[in-house]
Amino acid sequence: QKEVEQDPGPLSVPEGAIVSLNCTYSNSAFQYFMWYRQYSRKGPELLMYTYSSGNKEDGRFTAQVDKSSKYISLFIRDSQPSDSATYLCGGLYSSASKIIFGSGTRLSIRP
Amino acid sequence: DAGVTQSPTHLIKTRGQQVTLRCSPKSGHDTVSWYQQALGQGPQFIFQYYEEEERQRGNFPDRFSGHQFPNYSSELNVNALLLGDSALYLCASSLSGSGGPQETQYFGPGTRLLVL
Numbered sequence: 001q002k003e004v005e006q007d008p009g010p011l012s013v014p015e016g017a018i019v020s021l022n023c024t025y026s027n028s029a030f031q032y033f034m035w036y037r038q039y040s041r042k043g044p045e046l047l048m049y050t051y052s053s054g055n056k057e058d059g060r061f062t063a064q065v066d067k068s069s070k071y072i073s074l075f076i077r078d079s080q081p082s083d084s085a086t087y088l089c090g091g092l093y094s095s096a097s098k099i100i101f102g103s104g105t106r107l108s109i110r111p
Numbered sequence: 112d113a114g115v116t117q118s119p120t121h122l123i124k125t126r127g128q129q130v131t132l133r134c135s136p137k138s139g140h141d142t143v144s145w146y147q148q149a150l151g152q153g154p155q156f157i158f159q160y161y162e163e164e165e166r167q168r169g170n171f172p173d174r175f176s177g178h179q180f181p182n183y184s185s186e187l188n189v190n191a192l193l194l195g196d197s198a199l200y201l202c203a204s205s206l207s208g209s210g211g212p213q214e215t216q217y218f219g220p221g222t223r224l225l226v227l
Binding site: 004006008034036041042043044045046049088090095096097098099100101102103104 | 115142144146151152153154155156159167169201205207214215216217218219220221223
């Protein structure tokens with residue numbers, strides 16, 4: 001079993017829709033959780049960084065962590081075609097440790 | 112302020128050859144981590160360098176080695192290349208010791224390696 005599981009998609013939604021991206025993880029030692037966005041043939045770009053359970057909001061993006069169910073989510077409001085990318089979730093044991101990534105979800109926003 | 116830079120952008124090698132990839136961290140960062148990303152997969156951690164020493168290592172064979180220089184830049188070396196080493200190699204930099212979000216890893220654009 002992979003430590004971080006992510007539905008690879010592809011996920012296609014119309015512009016303006018609310019997008020929900022989800023990951024599950026198996027290692028309860030994870031303390032920090034990340035979401036990165038990766039455009040085709042580019043490096044991952046940090047979107048959200050959360051510690052422990054709860055919600056964190058940044059503009060159109062909301063990250064949610066539920067440590068009791070080992071479930072992490074990213075919500076995108078008012079989705080735009082420029083949000084079309086692969087979204088990677090990841091967990092860390094400590095703030096300085098390696099990131100354990102999921103396989104990524106490919107998202108397409110239709111104009 | 113330059114972000115993380117990597118060179119070269121693309122590379123083609125043949126099986127059995129050796130390759131060296133280079134990374135310059137974001138200004139002010141002192142830690143460099145290397146990841147391998149196969150097509151359609153998430154990045155996999157190779158190793159991390161801090162104070163010119165390997166601090167953490169992932170599940171990669173000894174063919175993968177690295178180095179960090181006094182200016183914090185880093186190299187990834189891969190010997191005896193295999194077809195399966197074809198991937199995007201990503202470098203990420205961070206600032207150690209600050210704790211929490213300050214230790215966030217920022218990624219470079221990657222080097223795409225093709226082994227024929």
